[in-house]
Amino acid sequence: MKKIFLFCFITVSVSVMSQSTSLKEKLQQLPFGSVKPSGWIREQMQKDMAGFVGNLDLLVPSLINDPIYGEGRLQKHSKTKDLGNLKSGDAEGDDQYKWWNSETQSNWWDGYIRNALLLNDVNAIKKTRNYINRILATQDADGYLGIYDTELRYRFTTENGELWAKATLYRGLLAYYEYTHNQKVWNALLKAVDNVMQQYPIDHSDPFNVGNGFSGGVAHGLTFTDVLDRMQQLTGNKKYRDYALFLFMNFSNNISSEKDVQLKNIFDPGYKLQSHGAHTYEHLRPLTIAAYASGNSELQKALEIYLSRIKNCSTLSGAPIGDEWIGGRSANSTTVGYEYCSLQELMNSYTVLLQKTGNHQYAEAAENIFYNAAQGSRDPDHSGIAYLKTDNSYEMMGTKNGEVEAGRNQTRYKYSPAHQDVAVCCNPNAGRITPYFIQSSWLKETDSILVAALLAPTVVNTSVKNVKLRVEELTNYPYNNNFTFKISSAKNIHFTLKVRKPDWANNIITKENYRIENGYILISRTFKSNDSVSLDFSAEVKVREDNNHEKYFTYGALVFAKPIAATAIKGKIYVADFSDWMYKPVSNTRYAYADSNPGYYENGKIIVSLKNQSNNTIEKTELIPMGKTILRQVSFK
Ligand SMILES: [Zn+2]
Secondary structure (H helix, E strand, O other): OHHHHHHHHHHHHHHHHHHOOOOOOOOEEOOOOOEEEOHHHHHHHHHHHHOHHHHHHHHOHHHHHOOOOOOOOEOOOOOOOOOOOOOOOOOOOOOHHHHHHHHHHHHHHHHHHHHHHHHOOHHHHHHHHHHHHHHHOOOOOOOOOOOEOOOOOOOOOOOOOHHHHHHHHHHHHHHHHHHHOOHHHHHHHHHHHHHHHHHOOOOOOOOOOOOOOOOHHHHHHHHHHHHHHHHHHHHOOOHHHHHHHHHHHHHHHOOOOOOOOOHHHHOOOOOOOOOEHHHHHHOHHHHHHHHHHHOOHHHHHHHHHHHHHHHHOEOOOOOEOOOOEOOOOOOOOOOOOEEHHHHHHHHHHHHHHHHHHOOHHHHHHHHHHHHHHHHHHEOOOOOOEEOEEOOOEOOEOEOOOOOOOOOOOOOOEOEEOOOOOOOOOHHHHHHHHHHHHHHOOEEEEEOOEEEEOOOOOEEEEEEEOOEEEEEEEEOOOOOOOEEEEEEEEOOOEEEEEEEEOOOOOOEEEOOOOOEEEOOEEEEEEEEOOEEEEEEEEEOOEEEEEOOOOOEEEEEOOEEEEEEEOEEEEEEEEEEOOEEEEEEEEOOOOOEEEOOOOOOEEEOOEEEEEEEEOOOOEEEEEEEEEHHHOOEEEOOEO
16 A cells, blocks of 8 residues: 555656756866876876776777677667677576677776876877767767667667667766867767657656566666766756656656666665665666756655665675675675675765765765775786675685575686676776776865865866866875875965865864864965965774674774785686686685774784684784785674
8 A cells, every 4th residue: 555655656756846946966076187196096097007997908809899889780680799708697688788798898988088088198098089989970860879770779668778878888978078178079969868868758758668577778778867967067958957857767667677776665664675786876876866856855865765775785895785686685794795886886876976965974985985895806916806806805716705606607706807707897897986086086166165075196177266276186095194285376366175074084183274064174265376285184093893793994094904815826818918817815714803902003004913713812913905905804703
């Protein structure tokens, strides 16, 4: 009875919502490229471009070179593609394999374009330019820029990749346009988005009505709202956000195999998240965008409920369950894995929430994922990432800490530059995560309030009251907690530098006069044309508890881990220097929490006494940042 009532409310509320007022967004995202990486992050990006991010087209050439947006567009009789994967235990059917190369290509290019531009990598920019020209040449006269032939497009009744192929492609085109101001790219985007809005008219079409079979590609397509959200920000044209709201409500009211974000499920108090993780976390963005576009209080309530459910699914490093279905489980540092794709999707959803709400807690959450879970899923010794990973990682031989999974030959728990045996989804997303993090590190609140929200070594170029301004954030954060903001501008200028005060900081050391407001430090004064601000945050070793009451250690933004020595075993060789790597532990000793003494921090390490469970003796142990480990123990019972 209750459910029926809710369903009715939700169905009728679409028209009500399109008339209500949008919520004011607290912060503005700067144009892509305004914030550049420096320091260790820049070095890591350069390494990635010399590694799997810059070379994925050489590792899986048939996937990247498939002309799926051009002469190879999908037709009625197109066959399923051989992606070179094992398909072992995949029950989702073959239809997804038709559109899959569009995701692989466009997510990879999105990351590639952003890395190339942020690093000012001349050769990669040249390659990007050629790609942009090639892809724009596939656009039809009516604006269609996608993967389907005329006989198929916009008239699906089952699984398809219409909107998803577009969302992934257009996100990269937007970054390129924002950086270059290339009018050809902008006009192509305007026409392409209009084409979608004409063919699936607002309130008079049913794009997510595709029956009750597996519809993962259709559900991914809901992230077309990413494109609409940014188009609205760039143009100020409300039609994009109204359309995003329409898409969200249409998705919510239809049947989907990825149903966690549907309002009837959000408002069902007994419902537990269960869909494919990456979908669930990327869908946090359309829900947020819809809540802001509508100003509707029910959608805001839904957003709150959804966020608390995601929190329950997140481990101490901020990583959400995604191995690959959530399946009603709660997070666990040893027994529940997370997918690299989910790290990018959830981090990106938190940065969108940060932009819209200004709430510093979303910055904390984004930093936790980026600096702990994501860094901790990279192979520190070879160019590659883990497709799946757990916080406590006792072996990386393909399976989850040695567990045998019924009906699935699990190979995702290893490091690879491509993971082609499973799916080439995580590596492209690993190329996106750093540029997306960097882009959200600086935002603007007003024309004279500049906000350092995510702390990182960066340089921002912007203007304040029409005066050009450059701020270099000199730091080795999160590996130390000292910052110098070097400010250069054409003339002396009065503005507010707003820096997020990390939750863990127990003291702020600075010569500046400041005030604290809602988790931010505000320094308002006239800055000279060459000026600087120094800020130190003092940290201490903290013993924290995860959802399962296991203890873990942090210092500043970093989670620390007991590294476990491992033997590296070479797996599949893609091309010279690029291969899979597996890691076998040298010892199976586990440690337990020993006393209430938190230990101390010294030279990048936490020194602490832990109980060796193999002989029950207390040992003085060194912990290092989990982001620098392969095998490790991070939580202690
Ligand atoms: Zn993935």
